[in-house]
Amino acid sequence: MEISVVVPLYNEEESIPELFQWIEKVMKEHDFTYEVIFVDDGSTDNSWKIIEGLSQKSDNVKGIKFRRNYGKSPALYHGFLKAQGDVVITMDADLQDSPDEIPELYRMITQDGYDLVSGWKQKRYDPLSKTIPTKLFNATARKVSGIKNLHDFNCGLKAYKKEVVKHIEVYGEMHRYIPYLAKNAGFKKIGEKVVHHQARKYGKTKFGLDRFVNGYLDLITLWFLSKFGVKPMHFFGLLGSLMFLLGLISVIIVGASKLYALHHGLPYRLITDSPYLYLSLTAMIIGTQLFLAGFIGELVVRNSAERNKYQIEKEIV
Ligand code: UDP
Ligand code: MG
Numbered sequence: 001m002e003i004s005v006v007v008p009l010y011n012e013e014e015s016i017p018e019l020f021q022w023i024e025k026v027m028k029e030h031d032f033t034y035e036v037i038f039v040d041d042g043s044t045d046n047s048w049k050i051i052e053g054l055s056q057k058s059d060n061v062k063g064i065k066f067r068r069n070y071g072k073s074p075a076l077y078h079g080f081l082k083a084q085g086d087v088v089i090t091m092d093a094d095l096q097d098s099p100d101e102i103p104e105l106y107r108m109i110t111q112d113g114y115d116l117v118s119g120w121k122q123k124r125y126d127p128l129s130k131t132i133p134t135k136l137f138n139a140t141a142r143k144v145s146g147i148k149n150l151h152d153f154n155c156g157l158k159a160y161k162k163e164v165v166k167h168i169e170v171y172g173e174m175h176r177y178i179p180y181l182a183k184n185a186g187f188k189k190i191g192e193k194v195v196h197h198q199a200r201k202y203g204k205t206k207f208g209l210d211r212f213v214n215g216y217l218d219l220i221t222l223w224f225l226s227k228f229g230v231k232p233m234h235f236f237g238l239l240g241s242l243m244f245l246l247g248l249i250s251v252i253i254v255g256a257s258k259l260y261a262l263h264h265g266l267p268y269r270l271i272t273d274s275p276y277l278y279l280s281l282t283a284m285i286i287g288t289q290l291f292l293a294g295f296i297g298e299l300v301v302r303n304s305a306e307r308n309k310y311q312i313e314k315e316i317v
Contacts, residue, residue, distance in 0.1 A: 001033045001034065001035060001084050001085045001086070002032050002033045002034060002085055002086055002087065002106070003027070003032050003033070003034040003035075003085045003086070003087050003088075003089060003102065003106060004034070004035050004036075004037060004082075004083035004084060004085030004087070004088045004089070005023055005034065005035070005036045005037065005088075005089045005090075005091060005099075005102070006037045006039065006076065006079030006080065006083055006088060006089070006090045006091070007019070007036065007037065007038050007039065007079075007090075007091055007092070007093050008039045008041055008072050008075035008076055008079065008090070008092070008093065009038060009039065009040055009041060009043065009047055009075075009092075009093035010040075010041040010042065010043055010047075010069060010072075010075075010206055011043045011044060011045045011047060011203060011206075012043070012047055012093040012094055012202070012203055013043070013045045013046040013047045013050055014201075014202035014203060015093055015094050015095045015201065015202050015203065016038070016047060016050045016051065016054070016093060017050060017054070018095060018201075019091075019093060019095055019099070020036060020054050020058075020061070022098075022099045022100075023036055023099045023102070024058070024060070025099075026099045026100060026102050026103065027060075027102075030102075030103050032102075032103075032106070034060055034085065035060050035061075035062055035083075035084065035085060036060055036061055036062070037062045037063065037064070037079045037082055037083060038051045038054075038061065038062070038063045038064075038093075039063070039064045039065075039066075039075040039076070039078055039079045040063065040064065040065040040066065041066050041069050041070060041071065041072065041074070041075040042065075042066040042067060042068040042069035042070065043065075043069075048063070048065050051063045051065075062082065064078050064079070064082065066078075071172075071173060072173070072175050072206075073170045073171055073172055073173055073174050073175040074170075074171070076090060076170050076175055076178075077169065077170045077171060080165040080166070080168075080170070083162070083165060085162065086110070086161075086162050087105075087106050087109045087110060087159055087160070087161065087162065088159070088160045088161075088162060088164075088165045089102055089105060089106075089157070089158070089159045089160075090156060090157065090158050090159075090160075091156060091157050092156035092157070094200050094201070094202070094203060095198060095200070095201045095202070096125075096156070096197060096198050096199070096200055097119065097155075097156055097157035097195065097197070098157075098195065098196045098197075098198070100196070101119065101157060101193070101195050101196065104193065105117055105119075105157075105159035105193060106159065108159065108191060108193060109159050109160070109161055112191070113189060114159075114161075114189050114190070114191040115160070115161050115163075115164050115182060115187035115188065115189045115190060116158065116159070116160050116161070116164055116178075116179060116182050116187060116189075116190045116191070117158065117159045117160075117190075117191045117192065117193050118150055118152060118153070118155055118157075118158045118179055118190070118191070118192050118193075119152065119155035119156070119157035119158060119192075119193060119194075119195035120150075120151045120152040120155060120192050120193065120194050120195060121152055121155055121195060121197035122151070122194045122195075123197060124197050125197055125198055125199035126197075126199075129209070133209070133212045134152075134154070136212075137153075137154075137212060137215055137216070138150070138151060138152060138153055138154075140216070140219060141153045141176075141177065141180070141219060144180075144219055144222075144223050145177070145179065145180040145183060145219075145222075145223075146183070147179050147180065147183055147190055149190070149191070149192060150179055150190065150192055151192065152192070153176055153177060153178075153179055153180070154175070154176045154215075155195070157195050158178065160182075161187075163187075164182050164185075164187050167185050167187075167311055168181045168182055168185050169181075172218065173211075173214055173215070173218055174218060174222070176211075176215050176218065177218065177219065177222055180222055180226075181222070184222075184225075184226045185311050186311045186313070229301075229306075230301050230306070230307055231298075231301075232293075232294050232297025232298055232300075232301065233294040233295065233297065233298050234294075235294065236290045236291065236293045236294030236295075236297060237290075237291055237294040237295075239287075239290045240286075240287045240288065240289070240290030240291030240292075240293070240294060241287065241291065242287070243283050243284075243286050243287030243290060244283070244284050244287030244288060244291065245287070246280075246283050246287070247279075247280040247281065247282070247283030247284030247285075247287055248280070248284060250276055250279065250280040250283070251277065251280040251281070251284070253276075254271060254274055254276050254277050254280065255271065258271050
């Protein structure tokens, strides 16, 4: 099979039939062998009924329905597990992404050799309250992830080589950073294609402004995981030791200067009157805590199933 289209959806009953018709038309025109995997993320409307209806009419329709709403990332995760096509394309269900982009995305993966191609909604049809924070979000994501050529990390329309989706694990709300996940898994050729974007035709957006707060926190998590995920001591241990040393040295200075003053008959005051004493003690306590956090982190890593999970690209036996 050449193409799997994975469509995560949550209460999108009005859009699904139109979306499928459109995908079907494009696939037929280009003679692709394909499947469309609808992942119903616990919809409470008629979405699943409609998917069942489509699957009766077409063999290319597959579906998964979650018992409750888990989120877009879990939906993508299950879609990826099920996908069998050589190229996997993800697309939102709300008709904001255009199926007409599929042939070119397929060509970029199979002929230009990209591992991942992300859509770029250069001209967006979304409210300003979304487009401005998005610019900031993408700039931060570019900086942190080191993927400098992407303008639109969170675009729902993306194409992947099959290996990529089988070797990354999208969870929580990490769908915003799939290119970063792919990069961390060792897939280097990540490209971008300007895609056509439309205003939402039916229903309403499922994400509020909290996406930017959560997205930012997730980015920090990912950065931390990719840098220190299996060696937390290198982060906490270093910080902790520095902090502790700083505290220790300043406590010694406070003590020594008191002794010096006593010895030379200079005026002196109680050590406990000096604010520096308290600052140093605090630094030593925080330093110890950070160090301990590192240690506990190491114990967690030692027990984690991930600790020896590597991506093997090729092997000679
Ligand atoms: N979605 C989902 N589960 C959720 C929220 C959203 O599967 O919990 C789907 C939604 O149905 C749509 C896609 O994810 O197909 C993108 O969502 P939306 O269009 O609301 O996001 P926006 O375009 O506003 O970024
Ligand atoms: Mg949308």
